[in-house]
Amino acid sequence: MNFDADYTMTIDGQGVAGASTFPVINPANEQVIAQAPDCSREQLDLAVAAARKAFPKWRATPFEERRALLQAMAGAIFANLDGLKRLLTLEQGKPFADAEFEVGGAGFFLQGTATMDLPVTVNEDSAERRSETRHVPIGVVGAISPWNFPVILAIFKLGPALFAGNTVVLKPSPFTPLTTLKLGEILRDVLPPGVLNVVTGGDALGPWMTEHKGIDKVSFTGSTQTGRRVMQSASASLKRVTLELGGNDAAIVLPDVDVNKVAPELFWAAFRNNGQICIASKRTYVHKDVYEPLSKAIVDYARTIKVGDGSEQGTLIGPIQNKQQYQRVKDLIADSKAQGHKFLLGGEDHDGPGYFVPLTILDNPPEDARIVNEEQFGPIMPLLKVDSIEEAIAKANASEYGLGGSVWSADTQKALAVGEQLETGTVWINETQHLSPTAAFAGHKQSGVGVENGVEGLLEYTNAQTIVVKKATAA
Template sequence: MDTSVFTDFTMTIAGRAVAGDTSYEVLDPADETVAARAPVCSPEQLDQAVAAARAALPGWSATPLEERRKLVLAVADAVEAQLEPLKRLLTREQGKPLDDAAAEILGFGYWLRGTASLSLPETVNEDSAERLSVTRRVPLGVVGAIVPWNYPLGNAGFKLAPALLAGNTVVWKPSPFTPLVTLKVGELLREVLPPGVLNVVSGGAELGPWMTAHPGIDMISYTGSTRTGRQVMAGAAPTLTRVTLELGGNDAAIVLPDVDVPAVAEKLFWGAFANSGQVCLSIKRLYVHREVHQPLLRALAAYAATVRVGRGTEAGVRLGPVQNRPQYERVLDLLQDSHTRGHRFAAGGRPGEGPGYFVGPTLVDDPPESSRIVQEEQFGPVLPVLSFDDIEDAVTRANASEYGLGASVWSSDPEAALAVGRRLRAGTVWINEVQHLTPLVTFAGHKQSGLGSESGTEGLLEYTAPQTVTLRRTAPAAAA
């Protein structure tokens, strides 16, 4: 793979390149070789990044909204101009196929452009001869953006676009597993944004807690596991730092008996297995009416057999590896548990041979509701396909999870599916599709799937605080 255009990696602090005192190896998940070395941010360098963001805050927040809008669009342009080398770098560190890497980079630009079209509302509470009262939205300050490894650039767009548009400055931290594209984008944007407006730091597991507890950071926007989200919330509590948390999901899909099986099988497959199942909104529990359970299971297995798994740079590959060893071992542990308990497999069920963190698309046939493969979020290419006889039972089982991120309902009768969907306890419910998101529509998790919102006007407002300004127009009446 030719990544020679991107070799050295530095952090970005106050618009300048900053090397770490030490570095660490970033592995290619397709063969476990070293893709590159990334800098390790020290506590002192994090202080410098936060100080740079705070120093840039007055000027950036005072920049007119229209100018900030133009610069957010310029960020999208600068990243897309480097699509070819960036997609190769992303595939090398994350593992996804090149086409999917390109789609993620273009999605970053799409998200920035869509968010840049939004405006901050201003409410006139009173406009009388006596006074003018207006409530407006002001930036929170310095935002710490903590991004996961499944979509290192795509998820960043959800945070950077509203944070910058609203007038905040940012310290951006990628996952230790996928820092390379983030570091390179930080370098590209040194020529686009004023110094200190966007700072990029990288490092190990200790860097996130340093950020959440840092007194100079006003808001943490975190995407990742629910377990770590609780730690983020606890770390931010002593300083009352604002948090938005987009956390885990165990999304249910309910398939009604009237579906056209051949028509929905491929859609359901990609709803579950896109990015090798490493999507927060993947279908992770598939509830299928017994009348169509076995036909649909066979159709899914037949389609799975046509999907090539391998290194993301190879022609025809549709699914890459699990991104990192800890997650790979977690997926294998869930598979072993299913084997031990005698669950039936309609496809897959074993790791790939040779180096790399490969697991082929796996279908588990009607495991018990209480089994780990149903109750726990897999975040990998494994899907339990469960049967039901009664829609009340399906809704109850779908809602029983501690998570409530997304859900979907599939039927040839959209109105019947909509009636079922409205009973599901999830932040986003799709009918006859899944994972359709836009920067103009609010996305939020229920229950243990998160706090706050992303995208749309509500997501933009998460990066602001309301401020009411009241002007007294007439002098107070004199005391009698």
């Protein structure tokens, strides 16, 4: 397969050019690397019609056959891993190693999803009747994936949606459409026509999907602000929705930690994927007894990290993915400068092409600062000093977000007692950002609606159906 050209949408199992095209930019040098197809409203109608046409047969496909096809999808991804990872680095900016981890992780998540089963609950089995509740597919799913992890977050949706018996119209971010288009091309040889359709386009395409009468459910990953608009649009036809939205995750560091051991782990908790992760640690609360040595250890470690073009050897952190987010991160840093916050590292402007922001670590900014309250989604780490763990818990929970959080301590049980008090969908103890295809991942508060992954995430793509059979009575 040629990964450098011929970018077409997948509609009803066929490659389809867009009604027009739009440019895709390499964030490391701001150069246009390709033209992606721009889907028209009429082409979206065709994709939805193809999904609707394919749905009855796909729904009737035996569950074990769908399980085998998910495994085949994973095998196709693994077979094309090198080409997909290089294309992902080109359009997203992340280093090759991170791109390989993401693409390989997509295959792993498909394999993990394929190990699950849809539960059947027997409600009554008496002399008079048998009642059981099973779970049936919803119909056509509109899946909208983001630019920070375009491959694996698309698979978070495709795996369970297809496994449950739905058909899908998938739309990636216009900032990172190329790898998803190639993924659609690869899977044309695996899935029946119409079961998976991939369309790309600009800002109009997402709203067209969320309001489309032929789409029964929308699964969206992105910002909380956009998620609210998706939910509002979907409400007109009572579409089912799964919304995985923003986060402002807190890390809480107890005073008994091994400073030198935990410093690199806390660094990557904040800076992995250049901080462009919904579950990155965006507020790090450190007990006053270890604040000074831990701050120094994190800054010292940060100085060893190479930031640059993801395709260059030795690069560990790439650029911000797009100009819009780049400007937003720069604005947050400028606001902190204007407010007189202390910078332990970074804060300066990047000189040269590419959307690069130097790694930035702040020393105990005020709790009401924008750089603490807002989701930075960039290479920024506010270190916050607390006098007690009770104070850290209260501040961690004083947020409109509730996606994830972490607790760090030499005493696992003590850390667990703290973690159980966090108002978040996921809590990690002495690690962060570990996700599993078989473990539920959900946001509390403004961080989302519904669940991804695990049996709970699989059920999001189904409707409950109770069947009651009255038994023949004895004479």
